[in-house]
Amino acid sequence: MTFFDALDILGTVAFAISGALSAMNRKLDLFGIFIIAFVTAIGGGTIRDILIGNTPVSWMQNTTNLYLIGGVTTMSIILRNKLDYLKKSLFLFDTIGLGIFTIIGVEIGIKAGLEPIICVALGTMTGCFGGVVRDILCNEIPVIFRKEIYATASIAGGICFISLYNANIDQNIIYVSTALLIIIIRLIVVKYRISLPLFTIKTKK
DSSP: OOHHHHHHHHHHHHHHHHHHHHHHHTTOOHHHHHHHHHHHHHHHHHHHHHHHTOOSOHHHHOTHHHHHHHHHHHHHHHTGGGOSOHHHHHHHHHHHHHHHHHHHHHHHHHHTTOOHHHHHHHHHHHHHHHHHHHHHHTTSOOGGGSSBOSHHHHHHHHHHHHHHHHTTOOHHHHHHHHHHHHHHHHHHHHHTTOBOOOOOOOOOO
């Protein structure tokens, strides 16, 4: 197993737990919990694969991830009462998944020979769009469209990956540096409540 494969597994696990916690927090039934966990873990990668013409998409070619998601979701349900700080746990796993899946998306774009800006976009889609689908199914405005800095952290990580890759830095250092940057950005913006400006249209009364 390569380090890249290990990252894929870790990212899948993190997003599956994130999805399961999110569903339980919204008091969905058993079927709903599994569906939200699955779409959170595979949603971004599915959209990415479709865009670059990699079909059947990755989880259809390798069903190991499906069993992994199912197992992780089951354990999340069983251990739900052990998670005393549900919101903190959800944030942690969602942030880890964002960092890892951004890396995977950017690297797949590079291997496909795409332009750097497209690689960064693929990384952002892979990292963010599973959460977008999750939030839509849970009847919420997706987090990337709210004031909280989320997709911006993924974009910063993608740019970091491309920059280090072009500088011929060791691959493992690129992986760790990119993931840490995204995680640190998310921790800082949430801790200090940093957000992007909001723009509204004033209506005449």
